[in-house]
Amino acid sequence: MKLSIHEHIKEIPYYPKAMMYGREDGWVRLSSNENPYPPSPEAISHIMDDLFYMNRYPWDGGELKAAIGKYYGKKPENVLIGNGSNELIEMSLKAMKHTEKNTVIISEPSFAFYAIASKIYGYEPVKVPLVKMKVDLKAIRDAVDDHTRLIFLNNPNNPTGTIFNDKDFKAFLKDLPSDILVVVDEAYAEFVESKTFPDCFSSIHDYPVVILRTFSKAYGLAGLRIGYGIGEESIVSYLERTKQPFSVNMMAITAAKAALSDQKYLKKVLINNRRGKRFLYSALQSMSIEYIPTEANFILIKIGPNAEHVTKKLFDEKILVRWLGAYNLGEYIRVSIGTMDENKVFVEGLKKILLNLS
Amino acid sequence: MKLSIHEHIKEIPYYPKAMMYGREDGWVRLSSNENPYPPSPEAISHIMDDLFYMNRYPWDGGELKAAIGKYYGKKPENVLIGNGSNELIEMSLKAMKHTEKNTVIISEPSFAFYAIASKIYGYEPVKVPLVKMKVDLKAIRDAVDDHTRLIFLNNPNNPTGTIFNDKDFKAFLKDLPSDILVVVDEAYAEFVESKTFPDCFSSIHDYPVVILRTFSKAYGLAGLRIGYGIGEESIVSYLERTKQPFSVNMMAITAAKAALSDQKYLKKVLINNRRGKRFLYSALQSMSIEYIPTEANFILIKIGPNAEHVTKKLFDEKILVRWLGAYNLGEYIRVSIGTMDENKVFVEGLKKILLNLS
Numbered sequence: 263m264k265l266s267i268h269e270h271i272k273e274i275p276y277y278p279k280a281m282m283y284g285r286e287d288g289w290v291r292l293s294s295n296e297n298p299y300p301p302s303p304e305a306i307s308h309i310m311d312d313l314f315y316m317n318r319y320p321w322d323g324g325e326l327k328a329a330i331g332k333y334y335g336k337k338p339e340n341v342l343i344g345n346g347s348n349e350l351i352e353m354s355l356k357a358m359k360h361t362e363k364n365t366v367i368i369s370e371p372s373f374a375f376y377a378i379a380s381k382i383y384g385y386e387p388v389k390v391p392l393v394k395m396k397v398d399l400k401a402i403r404d405a406v407d408d409h410t411r412l413i414f415l416n417n418p419n420n421p422t423g424t425i426f427n428d429k430d431f432k433a434f435l436k437d438l439p440s441d442i443l444v445v446v447d448e449a450y451a452e453f454v455e456s457k458t459f460p461d462c463f464s465s466i467h468d469y470p471v472v473i474l475r476t477f478s479k480a481y482g483l484a485g486l487r488i489g490y491g492i493g494e495e496s497i498v499s500y501l502e503r504t505k506q507p508f509s510v511n512m513m514a515i516t517a518a519k520a521a522l523s524d525q526k527y528l529k530k531v532l533i534n535n536r537r538g539k540r541f542l543y544s545a546l547q548s549m550s551i552e553y554i555p556t557e558a559n560f561i562l563i564k565i566g567p568n569a570e571h572v573t574k575k576l577f578d579e580k581i582l583v584r585w586l587g588a589y590n591l592g593e594y595i596r597v598s599i600g601t602m603d604e605n606k607v608f609v610e611g612l613k614k615i616l617l618n619l620s
Numbered sequence: 621m622k623l624s625i626h627e628h629i630k631e632i633p634y635y636p637k638a639m640m641y642g643r644e645d646g647w648v649r650l651s652s653n654e655n656p657y658p659p660s661p662e663a664i665s666h667i668m669d670d671l672f673y674m675n676r677y678p679w680d681g682g683e684l685k686a687a688i689g690k691y692y693g694k695k696p697e698n699v700l701i702g703n704g705s706n707e708l709i710e711m712s713l714k715a716m717k718h719t720e721k722n723t724v725i726i727s728e729p730s731f732a733f734y735a736i737a738s739k740i741y742g743y744e745p746v747k748v749p750l751v752k753m754k755v756d757l758k759a760i761r762d763a764v765d766d767h768t769r770l771i772f773l774n775n776p777n778n779p780t781g782t783i784f785n786d787k788d789f790k791a792f793l794k795d796l797p798s799d800i801l802v803v804v805d806e807a808y809a810e811f812v813e814s815k816t817f818p819d820c821f822s823s824i825h826d827y828p829v830v831i832l833r834t835f836s837k838a839y840g841l842a843g844l845r846i847g848y849g850i851g852e853e854s855i856v857s858y859l860e861r862t863k864q865p866f867s868v869n870m871m872a873i874t875a876a877k878a879a880l881s882d883q884k885y886l887k888k889v890l891i892n893n894r895r896g897k898r899f900l901y902s903a904l905q906s907m908s909i910e911y912i913p914t915e916a917n918f919i920l921i922k923i924g925p926n927a928e929h930v931t932k933k934l935f936d937e938k939i940l941v942r943w944l945g946a947y948n949l950g951e952y953i954r955v956s957i958g959t960m961d962e963n964k965v966f967v968e969g970l971k972k973i974l975l976n977l978s
Contacts, residue, residue, distance in 0.1 A: 317840035482675035485870035512843035
């Protein structure tokens, strides 16, 4: 069909499709930075209680907001919930008024959805390269001009796993015009070990900062889609009005509240991540493979010019990792930290493949 | 905090909050046009199978699209899935290019989200009044001008329960410029009894029409949030690119596929709706209360100047119905058709209240 409707429709590129391989058994899934464990038994049991209420529209999330607020010493009015962090990113973009030219500053590379969503909402993404694999706050400050409406900061940064520190972030905020919304996406914050990680929560009352967190990573609820944002009351209120009613499903609301209450589960997940990280560091060192020390649940590994080929070979062994060609890091793969068994399967698989190549 | 950020943030009105009353026992919930029954046992059993996979991002929905396509004799490429019909409405609005002035034509009253979402996405809603509680396709055609980008048609129309017919719809399409996207929201189509209801599916290859359907109503999955759209391949492809990756949660995908396969469940739901409709018609007639004959799972009832008061009195009896003041129908309430027991509780409650008023 060639109707004149096509003149009016935007041609947006497709979001790059990840290899997921559904529920098929036998795969080692290290490509999507998921939690390798099923969710907290608390979450599962609460979901089961709600199964026979699924014909009703979702609860309004008020109790969950109160629980999240309490967890951070904030009020429910400081809390936004969304259909994954992705919806919170969209709400930020939707909330800002459009003038003739509007730009969004994004680190390059960082989480791919920032740039894609910015384009969908009619912003021009301004990309500021990382320096030594780290977010360059000074260069981001220098890139600000009258057209800048939002800045997306990814901390830890995906796909590098690096962080910027509290001192640099506070200096950055102080120096920034107060008419720019700063969205700090901390999807991987629970995994951070560094003591210098910013305390952004203390800044929300003085600066237009919204912090995004998620239940998809450390809490193991990726399949249910729920993230949250923390910010100053009026900003939260304006962002919330751009939200679809009922965008967060009932099970996600129920499960998130239960998951937040089960901090023992979180502790175990973080212990596994630390152990896996040390194991992978040491295995990679013994193979003389370069990697970027990480504060997240994934490691950026430099494989060299064979990186895409190695990814395919790992795939043949049913080991999923992410080749970073789409991030202009063609010599790298990003590997999620799995269970100890999965980490071992990955290391053995990688060893075998590299041996056959040499 | 008064930062200059507020100059740049849109002030969008809040979506009107419905009275839901969560899981509390003893309520008769007839205010949100939900299915009064829990979802199909097939859906529940498949959700239970997936509980321990919730740490993974959702499957890509390919199998569900194929199943929906097959159900309507279409290809998977003709099918969109979204986080409730609401996300499909948003995708339609996001997909169109913006020029200086863009308008969306909407019947007044119809589903409230069309106008709210249009404003969020920078369109001006042009509202065309119903005639005799019915969508006025002729007046909608007359309202079209160079600024018109989309038309939302709600069939059956919420909150009136009325339909436009196949003949009028086909004539309407034939006469319409082909550069306007026509979104036909058929959320309540499964409940229609009239033989004159349009077959929109036959029009997607010749006209820029996208049909929206949902699993929230007849299939009883409102809490999980999943709707779908059917349209011509290229239009579906462009709309899909505006979609959040992973916007539909894993349980919704799983449950929808199982629900679609359980047509026995659907049949029982429709039988209950027909029985409830006849029962309510006859009860209202015996009380000499005016109502609009419905093709959906709700009935628009004319209570008179006391309608808001009656709604509050019903609420005191733990019976939730929707007063339609927000729809400029202040003398009306909208009552969802419940189980037979619920319908009886509503009729008895209404009788008692009206008796006390007279």
